[in-house]
Amino acid sequence: MFRRDLLAGAAAGATAAALPRFAIAQPAAARTLRYVPHANIPNIDPFTNTAFVARDHAFLVYDQLYGMDEQFRPQPQMVQGHVVENDGLLWRFTLRDGLKFHDNTPVRGRDCIASIRRWGRRDAFGQELMSRVADMTEESDRVFAIRLNRAFPKMLEAFSKVTTSCLFIMPERLANVDAFTNITEAVGSGPYRFVQNEWVPGSSLAYVRNADYVPLSSGTASMTAGPKVAHFDRVEWKIIPDASTAAAALQSGEIDWWEQPTADLFPLVARNRNVAVDVINATGLIGIFRPNHLTAPFNNPAVRRTVLTAINQIDFMTAVIGDATVQGYPTLKREGIGYFAPESPSASTVGLDRLKKSIDAARAELQAAGAMGARLVLLNATDLASINAATLVGADLFRRMGFNVDLVSTDWGTLVARRASKNPIDQGGWSGFFTFWSGVDHWNPASHASIRGHGDNAWPGWPTIPAMEAQRNAWFDAPNDAAALAATTEMQRIAFDEVPYVPTGMYYQPTAYRRNLTGMLKGQPPLFWNIRRA
Structure with a gap:
């Protein structure tokens, strides 16, 4: 219903006069990869900014102690190896020789320790690790040790996670910046x-190949694991909010890769024989509506449950991705999505019957909860097509339910800044927003930030659900797979009662790139190593 009719505009946009001209000289253009990300990046701190675009930027610049392959197995990356002693209470890590930061200082154990501490203040998985850490010490420049007061067998999964926030290793001087203050370098x-001096916020970012980077000498490149070989001298990100302009630039060859073509335009670009359209993230994207648990009306769980009663997930996914298909995917949208990714070992069908698709029943529940006509300040990011589409469907749904909707439309960066406010809605606060997480973000409780119920330390929305935290802890300490599934099943049951957020469905996002690019790796995030121009 809310998909834009841009086909004609995109065709017209293919003319030279309609396109922005990116200044790229020959032959340097052949050694430059030009990329259009899904959003602008207003903040380059990979720990304070949980937006995917900040993570994707960080994977170009930083490295991880362990990478994660396509089978979600941790593999050594910056680490040469590790040993575990004392019944799992002592972990000792040895860094690869010759690791160097971009400021020409060596990577040392103290840099890793400081990075782990800063990350552990912000990330859900990191917080669990730090709750078990007795101390961390540097035994030499290349060796550091972590001593635990309680075993943490998922240590390597924590270090290799690709869900935001990822553990990136930065120099100690930056990692010592307060975890709630953005680093600007x-x-x-x-x-x-x-x-840094080529960064134009809202317009472009640039990266140059690190000549001092030494890729792993063995193994196979797989997602974020294995050898990371940079074949391009430069990578340039171009922020192009208008989808028709991005589509035309891709077709004409002025850009090489458009991360997220919109539903109404990727069939058009796919008809260009020089453009490939593919799904590289097989875990999909899961939509959510995040209510603010601190402000009325969503501080009342009965009101939050009315949204579960009303929602029809397929309506949201149709608005986001339409009815088009891509080779290997007869449909790009899914419904019946609960609180964990459907292919994950944590998935369950418990509570799915709460998704009743009934506006009338939701109105009756809202009336009974005393919230009929309540004001909602609904945040929207118009520069992200998927979020904009979902928000428009949601605003219409809320109005039909009986809410008084105040739709606040901005760019994504402004939304991220405003959602950090805990003020009442009449003092610049907010009631809710729609967004998307990768399926791998909802794979298990360790990486699932939006299901957590730890109050002020939770992701914006700040639910306080002690029973959820108890089951999350039970999952961490589960002695076997059956016990782990029992914990996540109970987490889903609690979630359908307390509603930390409302799942709005799942879709598979195609990406589009020039066919002369080869070696593109599958998975999350978008990966800029091993790609070359044929």
């Missing part, structure tokens, strides 16, 4: 250096 040890 991006210095890592990864395959590309961030060109």
